[in-house]
Amino acid sequence: MGEPDPATTVVICAYTERRWDDVVAALVAVRAQTAPAGEIILVVDHNPAFEQRAAAEFDDVLVVANSGRRGLSGARNTAIELAKGEVIVFLDDDAVPEPDWLEELLAGYRDPRVLGVGGSARPVWPDGHRSPLLPARGSGTGELDWVVGCTYTGQPEAEAPVRNLMGCNMSFRREVFELAGLFTEDLGRVGRTPLGCEETELCIRLHHASPDSLVLFRPSSVVRHRVTPDRLTWRYLRHRGWGEGVSKALVSRSVGADAALATERDYLRRVIPAAMLRELFRLPRTPGLFALFLVVGATAAGYVRGKLSRKRLRIRSSRPKLVHGPVHVAAVDVHNMPARLRVPPRSVGHYRAAQLLVRDGRRTLDVVLLPVRDGVVRLDLIGTGIPATPAKSGFERPLISVVVPTAHRKGQALASVRAALAAGYPKLDVIVVDNFPPGPDGDDWLREEVEKLGAHYLVEPRKGVSVARNTGAAASTGDFVAFLDENISVEPGWFDAVAEEFVADPEVGCVTAMVLPASLETDAEVLFERLKGYSHTVRRQRLDRETVGEDPLYPLSMARYGPGSCTTWRRSTFEGLRGFDPLLGAGTPAMAGEDLDLFVRLARAGGTVVYTPHAVARHTHRAGWLELREQMRGYGVGLSAMLLLSVLRRPIGVFSILARLPRGLARLRSRSPELPLSDRAARSRLRQLRRDERYGMLSGPLALARAWKRHRVDARSGPR
Structure with a gap:
């Protein structure tokens, strides 16, 4: 196993303790990668009990609470602002990567024009067998597998540039969030509400900000995405299609219908008709044909409803907010760092934030900006999971x-x-x-x-x-x-x-x-x-x-x-x-x-x-x-x-x-x-x-x- 790649931060966002075992399995798989990550961040979405349990269990993981709006987009944005890596990788809390997953993702960045790389997601069915509710040719991918967050028929079968990536298995250079801003918190899953398209909207903004850049899909970078039984019901299919349609309407209003629906038009013209013909003449009959009509119809209805809405997306910049007034400057050492740092009072006004140099002896670990509340800075918010490079000793010091x-x-x-x-x-x-x-x-x-x-x-x-x-x-x-x-x-x-x-x-x-x-x-x-x-x-x-x-x-x-x-x-x-x-x-x-x-x-x-x-x-x-x-x-x-x-x-x-x-x-x-x-x-x-x-x-x-x-x-x- 090689040295950890210092340029990579892996982000996992979680919201419920019902997925505790899934989160543990994901972390175990991330730690076992052939190209290990330099940093792992677990963002907990407004669940203090989960956050405390995770912080106590995972010593080598930076566990933080979502500091943004409730939902997946806010959690991801929280991680982006804390991440140190030059490449930030996003993994769903119910997805387990293959051992070479990260290595395959990072291989896509050999071309400097590539600003984002994503991989495939293969479903893990509840009983080990594909659900008859989702149509497919044989045991391969199906046309509606996107409904359960997996790779679907119509996506490239080999490495190729794409418009957008799938949220459960995607990565971006840090530069992306400087060029295009952060994930839109008006989109994205909130708890069990199956909205989406936040990664689609971000990728489209990226193409507008940097037209020469590439977003790459690499099917060889694989995660296993668990499909829960509640996602294999007629109610969920209708609900998921409706949410997708509403989200697409909001995206089209923000970035234009041509960019927002280009991939979807090809999908509806080519992939869906072929699937309907196949299911129509398939013997014995399966529920797949009805599922196709239900999801497509619900998505179209949701899109119409979204177009009638007056809601506008608010794009949040990735750039740090300017702190007005004085900022306390200090240095702390991890070997004798207290949980709280008291900031000295000022004769006029008070400090609103503290910029802290975090060191391990004479080796630098981090530079962080933390809020000052009531004259105190919480140092327990500082993650110290990244080891300092040991200093060389015994060398002849030159003049x-x-x-x-x-x-x-x-x-x-x-x-x-x-x-x-x-x-x-x-x-x-x-x-x-x-x-x-x-x-x-x-x-x-x-x-x-x-x-x-x-x-x-x-x-x-x-x-x-x-x-x-x-x-x-x-x-x-x-x-x-x-x-x-x-x-x-x-x-x-x-x-x-x-x-x-x-x-x-x-x-x-x-x-x-x-x-x-x-x-x-x-x-x-x-x-x-x-x-x-x-x-x-x-x-x-x-x-x-x-x-x-x-x-x-x-x-x-x-x-x-x-x-x-x-x-x-x-x-x-x-x-x-x-x-x-x-x-x-x-x-x-x-x-x-x-x-x-x-x-x-x-x-x-x-x-x-x-x-x-x-x-x-x-x-x-x-x-x-x-x-x-x-x-x-x-x-x-x-x-x-x-x-x-x-x-x-x-x-x-x-x-x-x-x-x-x-x-x-x-x-x-x-x-x-x-x-x-x-x-x-x-x-x-x-x-x-x-x-x-x-x-x-x-x-x-x-x-x-x-x-x-x-x-x-x-x-x-x-x-x-």
């Missing part, structure tokens, strides 16, 4: 040079140096580069303070963080160079986690880290964290040539790398790329873009970047609204300037950029937080920040020209 450029926030730069020296790494060479000196000899106060700490002080009067970083790297002596911005403070163990990656793999050219906010006290800090937060994943990632097949935006997807303000480079790799481009970055007219530019050049040279969540640093966000607006404008200026510079260096690259542009814009939109409809001020601020970023992108080409002009002036004065 790491640390370059801290500083301009206007020299006090923060000193705090950054102190944090680096306190991180517990024995071999550091720290260099502070003053990029805004008051005179040719530098800042005497800063020099004295830096030298008191045992670090080196350099002066670089040419403006720009790229020039300052390059100057510090040229003066450094280590085989590895860490670049820390003045508003970055690393935590203990940071350098050990970084050095571990370089020592373990000589092909790694750069290591990036997890960067969390140092403070979330103001609305500007909270909004920046929601828009551009750096803590994008708690999973280690290796980015190289193979990433092109996994992420269509790579190498232009900055979010995959981690922040460039907290990176460590192998000296030979950094010098081979000739360092940061002096035309880009803070302190230049381009304002930003130097980090992504260097990452892209590394990717095109065939290099490798590793992101490790175990190296944790804290970033001091802009606390003021005007500062945040200027920062967002700078991001836009830097991005377009960087893309233009990349095309000027390599004109053929314009085709690669254009090919990635639609999905890049969709991902950019998906990062916008969902705001309450009544919060007009928050919506206005969000729109303003997006306008600032877009206007900044328009200014990028002119800013690049100004940066080039200034660079030529600096070049005439000679190198320093």
Whole structure:
């Protein structure tokens, strides 16, 4: 059996203790997969007794209550918001997968265009024999098997793209819920009410949001779906058909009749008439013919009733809700974590939420956002079933040079140096580069303070963080160079986690880290964290040539790398790329873009970047609204300037950029937080920040020209 796949979360939703044995059987089968899941989540739909029993019985499963509306869709949405996997798999509570079920599902994602993969469901009849109520050719699948949640005649018999997947056996990339939103809670089963079509509606929305994407049906991924006797009655057939018709009418109103009924029209024209002819001339007679008329008629009646309804579907975004007001920032260790965490009081107002870094010693397990109620955070809501990757011990620690450029926030730069020296790494060479000196000899106060700490002080009067970083790297002596911005403070163990990656793999050219906010006290800090937060994943990632097949935006997807303000480079790799481009970055007219530019050049040279969540640093966000607006404008200026510079260096690259542009814009939109409809001020601020970023992108080409002009002036004065 292989190692657990860290990219996979399996979700099971349950609502009644009558299915306890089914849930146990499903969990046993999931644990025994040939490609084990990295995480299992069991969502209990408004049944506290079931939830308590499951939490006590299943130690390796994250058991949570449905935080949404009652029903299957709300339960699934709860799991999506908690899931850590890049692929989220949904399994019904009364379905038992085959041993290679998950392996077959994941095999469908080898094509980067595939955003969803589903499998087949084979019925497990109450008495072991197929019910005569459901027509079929021999003992195979039947035309009405969808009524009992199983694969039916008319579906592909081999791997093929489809419009939608079956809810009992389906999976999606996390990106789907960013592009298309969550399951519609106005649809989906509620208890025994047999409504449906929530997965159909989601898949259609996905096709609209990403027309080039594929949803794949793989019959080789099999689950055994238990059919209970109450589903094999005339009453249930009529009730199920009616519910399907009502649901289809609501879906057609939401996404259009053509998309909602395309598959159904083919099913009614081709599959149903053939089944009726077969059953009409079948001897001896069976109830199958009447069942066909009953289900089709009830579905049509339900559709008419649904079309007459004025109900509209409400699409819920997958994006996290913006928490206004202060957010408490803290870290907890699973070895001494209490059940409740008391949040310190504030002089003005109170904390509404807490962002918690969950660690196992110096290894990162998770980053969670939990509500604060009456000054207390419930830590027992944190699932700790995912083990931390053990740290390597006994390796020879290399010398790491640390370059801290500083301009206007020299006090923060000193705090950054102190944090680096306190991180517990024995071999550091720290260099502070003053990029805004008051005179040719530098800042005497800063020099004295830096030298008191045992670090080196350099002066670089040419403006720009790229020039300052390059100057510090040229003066450094280590085989590895860490670049820390003045508003970055690393935590203990940071350098050990970084050095571990370089020592373990000589092909790694750069290591990036997890960067969390140092403070979330103001609305500007909270909004920046929601828009551009750096803590994008708690999973280690290796980015190289193979990433092109996994992420269509790579190498232009900055979010995959981690922040460039907290990176460590192998000296030979950094010098081979000739360092940061002096035309880009803070302190230049381009304002930003130097980090992504260097990452892209590394990717095109065939290099490798590793992101490790175990190296944790804290970033001091802009606390003021005007500062945040200027920062967002700078991001836009830097991005377009960087893309233009990349095309000027390599004109053929314009085709690669254009090919990635639609999905890049969709991902950019998906990062916008969902705001309450009544919060007009928050919506206005969000729109303003997006306008600032877009206007900044328009200014990028002119800013690049100004940066080039200034660079030529600096070049005439000679190198320093």
